[in-house]
Amino acid sequence: MKYALYPGCAAKGATPELFQSTMAVIGRLGIEVTELTASSCCGAGVVGEADPDGALALSARTFAQAERLGLDIMTICGTCQGVMGGANRKLKSDPALLQRVNRLLAPERLAYRGTVQVKHLLWIVVREVGLEKLADEVQVTLGDLKIAPFYGCYILRPSGDLGFDDPEHPDSLDKVIRAVGAEPVDYGGKIKCCGFPIILEKEDIALAMNGANLKEAKDGGADAMVTPCPLCHMSLDIYQERAGKKIGANLNLPVLHLPQMLGLAMGVPAGELGLQRHLVSVDPFLEKVEERHVERHKEKGQV
């Protein structure tokens, strides 16, 4: 299983722990990657607001780079997945558009032929690695720990572009939580919006959205939350304290990136997962994981 790894901006910028934890876990799952080091931003839906063709060209450029390597693309960001998945569908279904966009790539001697697939790590874990293989790799029984899945908008909607999960009742992330031995929290906010796209200019609105989702998860008994999108992570982690103040609730809910949760369950040392970089301390959750690690070893007679 080999992929061209598209890192995106956040994993190389404000959430470096996402890149670090991805690299720490994928080998154990049998995923090999070649990083697209010369890939740009996908446009995040923002470049496209000003310049739709320019934004498509950014994605097409990345697709052409992967096509040259003969590899499909693995994303590790829900937003990148939504934007690039949508761009790919448009480019593949509209030859005139593809031609127009390829003209923009021509000076770089690049052209996209439309043969690449774009898949999020979450989907690869569920469909290609398989939940059984994942469960085999689990070293720590998270047992009674409850983890709230937070999918993020762009990995679910518009479902016509994505076609993986049911947009009303998605379950891929829930299944992964179960496969690592924890219990998923079911709550309405899991398919809602974290508010990140407007958090800089409309903080009040974004915090109200963000806070409500965190509170609902917490009220559902969550010990932690997990998300496949680093932009959601920024909103849920970096802005959590402010969101709590805004809605008058003590949230304090550790938020994990998907590969960090996989790593913890597979016994990867916390230091290799970049957990110390979060603004909301993950320590209370780690202590619970640690207790269970010891118990598991006792069960196996290794202590």
Next chain:
Amino acid sequence: MRLAFTIQRYHPELDAAPHDETYRLDVARGMTVLDALIRIKNEQDGRLTFRYSCRSAICGSCSMTINGGEKLACRTSVRREWERHGGLIVGPLRHLPVLKDLSVDMGSFWGKVRAIEPWLRDSGRQAAGGALAAGASRFHNVDACIMCGACVAACTVHEVDKGFLGPAALAKAYRFVADARESGPARTSRLAALQGPTGMWDCTRCNFCVEVCPKDVQPMEAIIRLRREAIESGHTGTGGARHVVGFRDLIARFGRLNEALMPLKVIGWSLRKFLRVLPLGVRMLLKGKVPSPLHSSMDGPERVRALLERRR
């Protein structure tokens, strides 16, 4: 097949809170949720209240929440819902005041559509057929809107800010901005009126409205075009517009987003806003979450710069 329907009941004058009631019904092949509701009303509980008229996805009056999503009852197959969700849970549209059971007060919805003045204003120009046709291809799917309110009920911003104009009204506004017959000044004032709070820049692009719309209006895509029109006609002072322009500029410079500089692009020269982001910036810096404002994380950012320059 005999199926259970769980329906939210609420009579605000009599009930302290909404409650669920379950009805069992033999369902026939091809039955819609609306067919089922009509039979429940006729055969089991005459007080059950819901709206409908056309029964064929035209009038927009039967939208409601079915198994967690906003749908037209007359266009939703009972069997398919059952197969997809293993049950039938029906409630009113969310985040709108319930009048009774499945009927909500659409007053705020209509008020917002009216607020954007959904008619040609000051259309001195009688555009030639060709010009109108060219514009119409850009807004034809907005004209398909049947005012069912599903998008507003699903909108995550409307959920927390009832003042937000919302997807349907903003899409409608775009339809007039894109209409070649409206005069330049009318268009400018239309765009100006949507720059403030509750206007075009409050949308998070969550895609809910696109997902639930039964007529493929794609309101969010219309909002994005509205924003583009605003920027192109010089409305670049709002935080939202600065976000878009600043983001594109950063990609043209670094190839990837530089999170150290992005907030500065949005807040501009406002000291108050700077002091608001500063504490978070410091905490991020201490956690190693602020990238260098001088370097790009990708190889060859100058090629991305050249690409985006070619577009200008």
